[in-house]
Amino acid sequence: MYNRSVHQRVVHFLRAANGRAYPRIWGLSREPSWVFFDVLVPLLNTTAFVFLYRAMHAPESYVGFVVLGATLSAYWLNCVWMMGTQLHWDKREGLLELYVLAPVSMMALLWGMAIGGFYQATLRAVAIVLVLSIAFGVHFDLMQWPMELAIFSITMLALYGLGMALSSVFLMWGREAWQLALALHEPAFFLTGLNFPLSKLLSSLPGFFTFISAIIPISFGLDALRQLMFPGEIAGVLSPMQEVLVLCGLAVFFVVLAIFALRRMEWLARVQARLSLRWQ
């Protein structure tokens, strides 16, 4: 029996992840129109929300809240569509069978998807934040940038961990996957306080919804970033440090969940012959 060393396994894993990330990263430069479409929709929607706040004579910091929310929404949408539904799409396109046949770990493919997806979402987020900050004169306080960077990184780790867990669940579904992905748009935007301070929402929602909100990493990530980038303008749900601790817990939980969920769902998909089932 052929046994590989740990070093060989790691190299193999990284090569597989790199191979899956490659088309996402280089595909953007080969077809820049993706960026145009990815940026235009959130720009238009966010601009509408900015004008809504202006029509209500809201404090100018709310414009900043909306812009920061739109920036993080790029990562959420990427997580849902480019992570969650990806294995489902691959199944429909006939690629999933090839992944399973290849001598690579599915987790490596998920990490590759996550790295490539993060790169795509970052391009989109940078464009959104630049355009809207200049257009509406938003000023972000970057005095605590190491902390802000740390919060952002942990939020992303937890978020893409969730994306990996979702992708294995979506693997089992047919057309419901599409509907579920759509249902993760506005309801998640609402529960994460993308367009308003999270504390205002959670103070008026029943406990169940608070729990749902808290397990979406964007909620506390955004709340902590707002507290640091707009100091004195917003009352957070928890202090930034407490929110970081929750995010660390979520990151570990979702990555571990993804590992187990992928194994379980892949096995179930094999047993129920769903790996190559299309259009159901």
Add this chain to the structure above:
Amino acid sequence: MTETAASSLALTLRENLRTFRIASWLGWQIESNWADPIVFLIFSILRPMAAALIIVVMYQVIAGGVRDDFFEYLFLSNAFFVLVTQALAGMSWTIFDDRENYKMLKYVYTSPARKFAYLIGRAVGKIGIGILTTLLLLAVGILFLHVRMDVRTIEWGWLSVYFVLGVIILVSLGMVLAGVSLVIARHGEFIGEVTAGSLLLVSSAYFPPDILPIGLKQLSLAVPVTYWLEAMRRSLMGGVLTTTFNGARVPLSPYLAIFSNVDLLLILTISAVVCSIGSYYFFSWVEQRAKEKGMIDRVTGY
């Protein structure tokens, strides 16, 4: 000769109606049969309901306990904007779905189905869901959010006429987007969302056009959807929505308040006629281009 022409017209009409009926059934099945009716209903209203809650919370956060007509402006516009999104995104998605996903567009074209009637029929399911969602949002607004809508003051006549004209305009605009989707290789699935997003900004759905910068304001006043939303708000509330300024009641949107109901009717009627005829010819033209370039059965893998 006249008898032959009449018979031919009747046959065409019958063929169109048959295609429309079957496409409507097909569209409804595709939209709804992935889940049992309760789950389907929940998923159908989840997004629009959450979108409505977002703007309700945004309003409450800023206004606190104070309520004026702006809340009704916001809530009603949002409820009817659901139909805009469903019609525009739904019809362009139909092309993408049939061509790329189910890979059946080429079979529709090789059948005797009338293509224009087919596309409208396929969109019926989405528009039906849109109408249902709008009604549910209005009911939720009245029952739980205290939207001040009085059944006795609703101008039912205007409401019916405006509504029908609006649906004709939206379906026509959706048909134009479906035509564009037919001849572009990529991003066809995004066109409806992009256009609906643009209209969210320029149709004054969330705010009066008066607050927009001058260029966007002119654009807003050139878009039929702006007038349709104003017409729906006005007929449901029994008049122009107002706010208090310096102790006096003034229209929320002085720009839109200068149009009487008859003006709105005229604008919407002309828009409906121009959009429906224009979309028919536009779609016929792009359809011909798609056939010439071999695009009907193209699969881009996007």
